Amino acid sequence: MTDLSSQKFPQFGDLRQALAQYTVGIAFLALVLLNLLITPNFASMNTISVNLTQVCTIVIVAVGMTFVIASGGIDLSVGSTMAIAGALAPLIFTGAFLGITDPFFGVVVAIVLPLVVGGCLGLFNGFLITHYNIQPIVATLVLFVTGRGIAQVLTNGSLQVFNRPDFQFIALARLWGIPVQVFIMLAVVFLGAFLLRKTLFGRYLLASGGNAAAAKMVGINVRWVRLVAYAICGVLSALAGLIVVARNGASDANLVGLGIELDAIAAAAIGGTLLTGGRATILGTFLGACVIQLVRYTLLANGVPDSAALVFKAVIIILAVRIQRKHVN
């Protein structure tokens, strides 16, 4: 039910399980080695920086997704939430929405309000699922369909270009040569891992996902736990949306977060989080996202077209889930 096995080092003879447990780490190292051999200029600061910035949004969304999956659910609406947050922020700091003219206050609201909205959208998903007992796929489908439409209606479907260093610092500013968004990502991973491994909420979450009926009987408020999981996922999706538009200096409601739900689910699955709930690892999700990013980078850097990269990704997802099923169960 819970991830007891991952808490202690596996038994010496239990090589197969150890292999399954560290599949994602091994895959990651293998990819790095492969790239050192075949990709020119791989071991450069520039390459590392590019990969880290590109993986940021996937990691942030995937951490939220891991919480939802651990609780026994799924969230298809993460991309739409990103689009709404990404559409709201420029509308707020340009004063088009709410009419805030003070630049500092405008930027603060432009960061805080989208996060709050993201949390509310997550709560909305959670409410549909816990209160009406609607399956997570269907319940989050509503926001998946509606959310992007709302973002498009807000911006009239047009590209919003802006140049606001005071807002864009969340993506573009650098500390010791490393983009701030990387620190944000690391903070999210660290806090997520702490929440899942070291707090009561984390224990409750895994119990609710592993066996909801049993969790209810021992007195866990499963509804509340799930509601919080969706809210976390919503806030993190909104954060990822803000980072994307800040990085691009433009917000396109048609494209922000498009298809990211699959990357996020795949990252969690590759990392070893059980898709049926009850077993999750944030560090695994982080490595899973890195594997996805590295595979894409390896293919692109070696001249393989983007469309073929899609096929590769599909094969990797199937293999990852397959390996998980074979060894863990």
Added chain:
Amino acid sequence: MSINHTSVPGAGGARDPNNMRAALGKNAMGLAVWATLLLMVLFGWLRYDNFLGAYNIFSFFQYNAIFAAISLGMCFVIVTGGIDLSVGGAAALASVLAAMASPYGVMPGIIVGVGAGMCVGVLNAYCVVQMRIAPFIATLATALASTGTALLISNNQSVGVSYETLFIEFGQGDWFGMPIPAVLVGVLFVGGWLVLSRLPLGRRILAVGGGEDASRLMGVRTDRIIFGVYIFSGVMAGLAGAILAAQFGAGQPTEGTGWELFAIAAVVVGGTLLTGGEGSVVATLGGVLLLGLLFNMLNFENGKGWISLSAYWQSVIRGGFLLVFIVVQAKIAQGREAAKHL
């Protein structure tokens, strides 16, 4: 996943007085869809000129035949408790291949398109049945793979169909005043209704959705049934792809995104539970027409000039409808649970 409140697939269950409310609820959803549909048509007829004109009706059915096809396949997958997110990608791949085969004639074009869809279906079935991978993740992966393949084959561009053969006719022509794709899909819907509601096979399909283990113990070959529904869904997606290529005169590798969600929405609006075990082909058709009609009426309403809603409102309104329908459905399901425990 949440706890599944799967009910026993209801052979004769309606005669049990305790299940009266349940039976009422079940029919109520299908009735509600068709009643809403009727009201909308009435409203449209009274409000807009030419709403029931030959041109609008023709283009409505022509346009929605594609969505009806994938929704029929989706309906069968969903009643077994599965889901197929690959229909959009499969249709895109099929449209590219059908366009490439169109110089060899009408039938080769259709067969290649349907065959391509079928291959994706077989892949889905293999992943779900043999590899025991959760349907939504398996079909999401094959969706990626088929979109990627379609883009690779077509070199990221749409592929023109041959105008030498009558392939275009298949998408744009008519039989006795009705668009050919709509007639074809209509016949398939009648067949689907016969299978699901009138034949022993339909009972078995519903039984698998109601409880896979139980039906296996009863002697139903559950693996075969699940294999079959995914292949059927793939075939329907392939057909939709062939129709798409014939209608637009080109295979479209980038088309098809979001189709799976339209199909799921149509099935859900039609009252089919996503937990499997029950569902209706007729209500699914109602769901398709209802979602299509919303878009059609939005166009007419914009034409009136009172409001000016951009096309982006379409997804907001569709999502709103979806929300209302699933909440009502959930209420009915909860009432049914209560009725069961009387």
